[in-house]
């Protein structure tokens with residue numbers, strides 16, 4: 001039996017290497033998600049009711065269907081009330097508006113792609129920001145890009161919502177020790193170099209900004225080229241800035257302590273030979289972007305992150321409920 005296979009888990013959910021094998025450890029998302037799942041269960045107990053999440057499916061994409069079924073199952077396991085609404089593309093906008101106005105619905109998500117491109121971004125903005133569990137509303141993304149942590153900066157009662165997949169990546173890097181807890185909060189990635197292969201508006205670009213805001217040097221790679229995200233010199237600037245760079249993937253990989261991939265293609269494989277010895281490698285794509293030989297190079301490898309993403313999605317849902325309670329209590333004083 002392959003000692004590195006995921007079926008050979010030990011109790012910590014990591015895979016124990018054979019004594020003479022590569023020192024690489026494969027870390028499963030379920031292990032990293034565990035404390036957050038507990039936090040969610042505790043949060044539900046305090047709340048004393050089952051929050052309702054509605055998911056809209058309006059496409060035939062098998063990946064979206066699978067994710068919808070699987071996220072529904074996870075919600076129910078933890079104790080959230082999940083309802084999948086399968087609707088036709090042409091009535092989706094009205095269906096979102098109905099859910100926005102329905103007091104029984106606490107959170108909403110739309111499984112993408114629906115139409116693809118700009119029309120999907122429009123639909124995402126139709127969704128009320130007060131029910132946006134994925135954190136993709138313009139205000140939340142703008143707060144992320146500007147490193148603004150609260151919706152009410154004066155009173156600091158309502159935390160802004162972070163996009164759940166970028167946030168899941170951050171929690172994974174915290175777990176893996178890439179964040180240095182000895183450094184002050186907000187600067188814990190200082191000195192780290194991270195490559196992110198994906199610059200979509202829903203994951204790669206906000207992720208690069210979030211990591212740069214925490215002090216990292218980030219190379220953001222997409223099919224059009226490579227950009228460098230930093231927070232500028234030392235700790236003077238409060239938010240990231242971006243520059244085009246004239247470096248190859250091989251060159252940025254050689255500089256990188258961490259490589260994060262999110263290419264939605266079966267064929268795509270990150271070239272193993274580019275990876276620095278002992279790098280930390282994380283894949284958030286639903287396809288495997290690293291070859292199995294990754295274990296000869298990486299120190300830590302996270303093959304998929306979905307379970308952590310869902311935990312962050314539900315954490316966002318509790319935060320939305322809390323923010324609403326804060327707003328209501330203000331109007332009743």
Ligand SMILES: NC(=O)C1=CN([C@@H]2O[C@H](COP(=O)(O)OP(=O)(O)OC[C@H]3O[C@@H](n4cnc5c(N)ncnc54)[C@H](O)[C@@H]3O)[C@@H](O)[C@H]2O)C=CC1
Nearest residue numbers: 165198199200203222223262263264284285286305306309
């Ligand atoms: N695990 C999770 O929680 C989540 C996983 N996903 C998965 O992540 C993947 C990406 O999703 P999206 O960002 O929405 O996709 P997208 O299609 O919007 O973006 C793909 C990105 O990859 C880049 N790319 C494609 N081919 C490349 C190549 N050969 N070299 C370098 N860059 C390349 C593109 O330029 C683009 O920036 C999908 O597989 C999706 O299912 C998405 C959301 C959550």
Ligand SMILES: Nc1nc(=O)c2c([nH]1)NC[C@@H]1CN(c3ccc(C(=O)N[C@@H](CCC(=O)O)C(=O)O)cc3)C=[N+]21
Nearest residue numbers: 063064067070109110111112113285286304305306307
């Ligand atoms: N608004 C929106 N947000 C999304 O996040 C979104 C979407 N639409 N449309 C569809 C894609 C697909 N997607 C996946 C997430 C995790 C895994 C993943 O990590 N899956 C685990 C399986 C986990 C299990 O089954 O236990 C794995 O591959 O190992 C896969 C696919 C998110 N999507």
